[in-house]
Amino acid sequence: xxxxxxxxxxxxxxxxxxxxxxxxxxxxxxxxxxxxxxxxxxxxxxxxxxxxxxxxxxxxxxxxxxxxxxxxxxxxxxxxxxxxxxxxxxxxxxxxxxxxxxxxxxxxxxxxxxxxxxxxxxxxxxxxxxxxxxxxxxxxxxxxxxxxxxxxxxxxxxxxxxxxxxxxxxxxxxxxxxxxxxxxxxxxxxxxxxxxxxxxxxxxxxxxxxxxxxxxxxxxxxxxxxxxxxxxxxxxxxxxxxxxxxxxxxxxxxxxxxxxxxxxxxxxxxxxxxxxxxxxxxxxxxxxxxxxxxxxxxxxxxxxxxxxxxxxxxxxxxxxxxxxxxxxxxxxxxxxxxxxxxxxxxxxxxxxxxxxxxxxxxxxxxxxxxxxxxxxxxxxxxxxxxxxxxxxxxxxxxxxxxxxxxxxxxxxxxxxxxxxxxxxxxxx
Ligand code: CMC
Numbered sequence: 001x002x003x004x005x006x007x008x009x010x011x012x013x014x015x016x017x018x019x020x021x022x023x024x025x026x027x028x029x030x031x032x033x034x035x036x037x038x039x040x041x042x043x044x045x046x047x048x049x050x051x052x053x054x055x056x057x058x059x060x061x062x063x064x065x066x067x068x069x070x071x072x073x074x075x076x077x078x079x080x081x082x083x084x085x086x087x088x089x090x091x092x093x094x095x096x097x098x099x100x101x102x103x104x105x106x107x108x109x110x111x112x113x114x115x116x117x118x119x120x121x122x123x124x125x126x127x128x129x130x131x132x133x134x135x136x137x138x139x140x141x142x143x144x145x146x147x148x149x150x151x152x153x154x155x156x157x158x159x160x161x162x163x164x165x166x167x168x169x170x171x172x173x174x175x176x177x178x179x180x181x182x183x184x185x186x187x188x189x190x191x192x193x194x195x196x197x198x199x200x201x202x203x204x205x206x207x208x209x210x211x212x213x214x215x216x217x218x219x220x221x222x223x224x225x226x227x228x229x230x231x232x233x234x235x236x237x238x239x240x241x242x243x244x245x246x247x248x249x250x251x252x253x254x255x256x257x258x259x260x261x262x263x264x265x266x267x268x269x270x271x272x273x274x275x276x277x278x279x280x281x282x283x284x285x286x287x288x289x290x291x292x293x294x295x296x297x298x299x300x301x302x303x304x305x306x307x308x309x310x311x312x313x314x315x316x317x318x319x320x321x322x323x324x325x326x327x328x329x330x331x332x333x334x335x336x337x338x339x340x341x342x343x344x345x346x347x348x349x350x351x352x353x354x355x356x357x358x359x360x361x362x363x364x365x366x367x368x369x370x371x372x373x374x375x376x377x378x379x380x381x382x383x384x385x386x387x388x389x390x391x392x393x394x395x396x397x398x399x400x401x402x403x404x405x406x407x408x409x410x411x412x413x414x415x416x417x418x419x420x421x422x423x424x425x426x427x428x
Pocket of ligand 1: 230233263264265266268292293299300301302303304305306307308356358361362363
């Protein structure tokens, strides 16, 4: 980190604050000593101007619509790589050799089964429970089953629990789906790829042969790549904050899943498809555009806008072309795709969306693909959680391995009552 300085005048005092530069991206003003030197805090609800850590994993240039994992553009990874390879890259920093990739895939594959007793957890949930509710509970419960890998001070155990999480999350997600539709759980088949295995665990039934459609496997694998990591987003920051206290990784992932569920974050893919269904036909689009622009209406265009991207989300570009591939492979169409394309066109020519730089994000087209593959909308955010687990795990590992790591403990601008005396109940 190269050094520069910013000067701050406060209460007649002048202090110098170090300014650090990363390899690319905006500089950061280091305010760590601010409170000690001035008695003041910085104030940044929603962290719109705050870097919470340094990280070498993922870089986003929101103005240019750039997303890099360990330096590699997301478009190149989506086109040429596999989810297993991207997982290795996120965790280890470099693309693997063939031998390293084989070894990593073998390790993940060997961990795909879950403790048999974990399956009894599912029957405690209502059949109509949202699968994200089930995911929060079951992933949180993993620490009770894999207690032998929860010593976070041991790098070997950290690696084992990381591999367990990446390997078991598809099994857990598929079981959540199977439980909701009343079908028996399907055990992993380790002859299949990570994504092929997940498709089989989700859609196979014991009564029939199941064949993975290669084009669908490839498309879903690409969707997993597109969701694998995204810098310090809300759920990743949640995982880091939970982990900063020394909580075990299984508990941290459950915290991440809970945060991801919100409609402003991972829940937007479900909300986006529900919105497209509500809109229905292109002739009704303008009404919804008008609602999205109305300050007195809480309605927002789901799958539109992003805290960081003020340009087209590069993941949405890949997603849009994947819709066509999946339709072709499955020989299906969905009129909602036409509605989505038209909605995008109308929104992007409307001054409200242009001025606020609101573009389609990763969630805008993903639901159309997932729905064509056969996933119900309630599973969309589960798939996001499945893919994001590797990002959470990589970010958690990076944080724990940092010798300067501290518990995350933000401060506040207090606006409550000043000190006052307790009034006995009889006098109130
Ligand atoms: N529809 C209509 N207006 C919008 C939208 C939208 N989707 N998104 C933002 N705006 C307006 C907002 O009303 C505000 O207007 P004004 O300045 O007049 O008050 C302005 O744009 C800035 O919005 P903001 O809420 O201050 O921006 P933010 O950075 O806090 O929020 C966001 C980002 C993603 C939460 C928001 O754009 C949104 O709610 N989008 C819809 C939900 C969605 O698609 N989320 C998925 C994000 S990508 C997947 C992921 O990473 O999880």
